[in-house]
Amino acid sequence: MSTKRVVIVGGGFAGLSAAYTLMQRGITPLLLEAKERAGGRGIGERVDGFSLDMGAFVFTSTYDTAFRMCEELGLPLVPSTMKFGHHRNGRWVTTTPDQSLSNFVRHLPAAFTMGFLSPSGMRSGFKVMREIHRQSEYMSFAGDSPLAEIDDDESFGDYLKRLGVPENLQVTLRGPLEMILGDPMPAGQVLMRAYIGETMLHSGRVYMPERGIGSLSEALATFCSDAIRVSSPVRRIVVAEGRATGVVVDGETIEADTVICAVPGTKVPDLIPDLPEETRRALSTVSYSTGCRVVIGLDHPPLPPGWHGALYPEDEDTPLLLDRSVFLPSCAPPGKSILDLLIGRERAKELIPLDDDEIKRQLLGAARRNAPPGSSLPDDDEGLFYRVYRWEEALCMGTPGMLATVANIPRQLAGRIDNLFLAGDYMRVPSVNGALSSGCSAATEVADLLESHAN
16 A cells, blocks of 8 residues: 555545545545535535435436446446427427437427428538548547547537538537537537537437436545545645645645646646646636526426426527436435426526525526426425525536647646646546546556556
8 A cells, every 4th residue: 555645636526536546546545625525516415305416417328437436336327318398489399319210200390390301401410410420439428538639629610600500400409508518609519519429329328327426426425535625625736846745725735745636627727836838728728618507396297298308499598407307216205306407608607696596586487488388397486495506617618629739738747747647527528427537547647656656
């Protein structure tokens, strides 16, 4: 067992994954988390028998590191192919990601409404799908995804324009991204196409731990409990003579032989003033969306039978609706339901300063204006409980070329700050799996480094 001190800064999925991997290698690090609980954007909450996710809420089919950790920690995964309603042109249409011919025929009216069947929609839609299939080996969120190899400086908006995608089909393609991520048009086209590709190439199959993604962060935090120190915000990572020598926490400096910095990419430059200039430039390409989420416990299903969710891609003020109890029955007591209302874009920034009750009132009111047929959305004062979660930095977006630029950071640090490692969703294909994979990779490098010094 190593006697060297490894300090991990940040207790989100990247930091927890790093601690978990090190402890599996017989190394107990010190993980410093600024908040009262570890978990970051993957944290969960339990309320009156309900299991709530405060941030991330779904795994896609290529989340290899997440799947492995869930198996090792005894967290069963629930697969699902979700059925969504889409409010388009003043009417509701439903879709499923099943790409069979019979399903396509059944959903011809929806395909027409969403812009797939116009001449220009068919031509450009075929181009989008052909490129995704042609580059399928890159279109992955796996820990070793080569997506960065095809990253370039083209934005998603410019990509859609170049392919001649008509506005109606643009709304269809960007709508789900916009509802969760914020405006996808200035973001890199490669990353946005990877999100679309996850649905196309894997028939829309998604997976979740049976009690939500928060149960994974909870299980990791429990496994690593001896290593975690909460309510310990790190103010600075100290670098001297080309080495990270410690971290400054309020009132003390903690010495370290190796440091893993696992905070969002936008926070790294302030924590490490002595970063190489080219690394600072690389980190300047990282950005995050803003998100707001309301979760309401109900004693009845809020959406039409069989619907997992409802989208309003033409309305910037209306949230994405999810009935999580449809695909995760264990998240709610028998006969109960959980309604999630999620919104990104500029609307989330407007809502975040408001109090909880006003956020809930505005989002419910927007959803009720065009409620899905046969739904039973709650009134403002209805519900067994409710929670509001605000995320100033929700999902990593990045500018065009971010993936390729950030992929160079390990090389930039090598030989300059050899014992400093960066981990986070931005260091892989941005996602929960990217954060977990990045933390695991950084920890493996640290363990190998310590072992080589011991021999």
